[in-house]
Amino acid sequence: MQIIFAKNAAAIASFTRAIEGGGSFTKPRFLSQDGEQGPFPENAGRAAHLLTPLPSRTATAAIIHHSLLLFSSKWSRALVEHVADSVVEGGLVILPEPRTSMIPLIGMEDLVEMLDSPVDSMEIDSRNYLCFAAPPRTTTPSTPSTLRWSIDYQDQLKSDEMDRAELIRRFDTDPRPAFLDVLLAEGSRIQPPDPTLHAPVDAARAGELFTYFHAAVAPKIAFVRQLANSLDIDRELHHVDIGGGMGNLGAELIIDDDCRVATSLNVEFDAARLIMGRSLLDMYESRLAGNWVFQPAFAQDHGFHDRADLITSFSALLYVPRSELVACLDRAWASLNPGGMLVIYEHIKHPRFVRDHGWMFEKDELETLMRRFGDFSCISGSSLAPMANDAVAEKSVYRVLRKSS
Numbered sequence: 053m054q055i056i057f058a059k060n061a062a063a064i065a066s067f068t069r070a071i072e073g074g075g076s077f078t079k080p081r082f083l084s085q086d087g088e089q090g091p092f093p094e095n096a097g098r099a100a101h102l103l104t105p106l107p108s109r110t111a112t113a114a115i116i117h118h119s120l121l122l123f124s125s126k127w128s129r130a131l132v133e134h135v136a137d138s139v140v141e142g143g144l145v146i147l148p149e150p151r152t153s154m155i156p157l158i159g160m161e162d163l164v165e166m167l168d169s170p171v172d173s174m175e176i177d178s179r180n181y182l183c184f185a186a187p188p189r190t191t192t193p194s195t196p197s198t199l200r201w202s203i204d205y206q207d208q209l210k211s212d213e214m215d216r217a218e219l220i221r222r223f224d225t226d227p228r229p230a231f232l233d234v235l236l237a238e239g240s241r242i243q244p245p246d247p248t249l250h251a252p253v254d255a256a257r258a259g260e261l262f263t264y265f266h267a268a269v270a271p272k273i274a275f276v277r278q279l280a281n282s283l284d285i286d287r288e289l290h291h292v293d294i295g296g297g298m299g300n301l302g303a304e305l306i307i308d309d310d311c312r313v314a315t316s317l318n319v320e321f322d323a324a325r326l327i328m329g330r331s332l333l334d335m336y337e338s339r340l341a342g343n344w345v346f347q348p349a350f351a352q353d354h355g356f357h358d359r360a361d362l363i364t365s366f367s368a369l370l371y372v373p374r375s376e377l378v379a380c381l382d383r384a385w386a387s388l389n390p391g392g393m394l395v396i397y398e399h400i401k402h403p404r405f406v407r408d409h410g411w412m413f414e415k416d417e418l419e420t421l422m423r424r425f426g427d428f429s430c431i432s433g434s435s436l437a438p439m440a441n442d443a444v445a446e447k448s449v450y451r452v453l454r455k456s457s
């Protein structure tokens with residue numbers, strides 16, 4: 053049996069076509085980021101998602117066919133450990149050859165530290181793959197990471213998803229718990245019916261949702277850690293995430309011993325997402341308790357009274373009502389310590405974004421907002437390489453503003 057993990061069913065299909073000719077892969081089990089099983093009805097029993105617990109030491113080979121794995125992050129290490137652990141000793145763990153010159157944070161040395169040097173390489177679908185021999189099993193995978201937590205806490209996550217449904221049910225009734233009032237407040241454009249809020253409570257769907265939340269944040273972790281560690285501030289750092297979902301970015305930064313972020317506050321109105329994080333707190337209590345705070349509030353209502361060293365907002369500012377956005381960003385910027393950093397990532401309005409098209413930012417609008425605080429640099433969201441602003445157009449980039457010391 054082999055295991056193939058790819059971004060989605062389409063990637064799996066193209067990949068499978070490419071390797072079929074070789075005849076060496078039979079009856080693989082497919083894992084995809086979003087758990088799609090579409091083109092593989094005959095494999096329905098073998099298709100799963102990123103967080104599916106895998107039996108240890110059963111597969112002869114595992115292929116991770118995914119474009120951006122930053123092995124320098126604990127999250128990616130946990131993913132590689134998770135997949136490698138499913139392979140028999142001496143079996144193959146196969147990964148796309150990282151284009152290290154293109155992507156600065158790949159962390160090839162971290163991969164070699166985990167799996168030793170590659171023993172072979174192979175070309176699949178015009179792309180070069182590195183083959184590593186699965187190491188002997190000495191310990192269970194243990195890299196501390198929100199991914200590890202999600203895999204270990206599958207069952208609990210499913211029941212959290214049920215709590216979430218329970219929240220939504222109560223949400224529609226009176227009297228409702230006071231802390232849920234924030235969910236009903238006017239102002240944000242993400243209001244029920246939001247499909248993620250009303251997701252059916254079945255295990256597979258819950259897994260897909262968690263996979264989605266993970267996959268969205270995963271590439272950002274290594275990048276934000278690098279930015280945090282580059283700050284010229286000589287103490288432990290406080291991070292604030294605006295619209296941080298279940299808060300896994302902040303949690304990941306705190307859990308990571310190589311990251312200088314010690315505390316993180318998530319300003320997030322959707323209290324249902326807090327519920328997802330409850331078991332994360334259980335698993336990493338000594339690191340997270342008291343340091344990882346979920347503030348159930350709309351960003352536009354938040355005072356930003358605590359001093360911050362690093363403020364991030366990824367795909368969330370577009371939902372803050374425009375009439376309150378300037379004041380909200382002013383408060384956030386004022387709360388930033390000298391030498392601190394504001395990092396904003398927003399997709400730019402484009403017809404391909406259907407659901408949010410009406411309130412997405414135009415490039416000029418977002419950049420005018422940011423220029424009020426000074427010049428910013430742009431970092432490509434896909435390659436993580438710096439980009440000149442006039443080359444950005446509608447590409448999705450991190451916009452990074454440093455506050456002078």
Ligand SMILES: C[S@@+](CC[C@H](N)C(=O)[O-])C[C@H]1O[C@@H](n2cnc3c(N)ncnc32)[C@H](O)[C@@H]1O
Pocket residue numbers: 239240241242265268269294295296297298319320321322325349350351352365366367368371372373
């Ligand atoms: C697309 S998700 C992005 C989540 C996370 N930042 C990421 O990159 O995966 C947008 C998040 O913003 C939150 N949000 C929307 N409007 C908000 C507001 N006015 N204040 C705070 N959070 C908000 C939503 O609840 C949701 O968790």
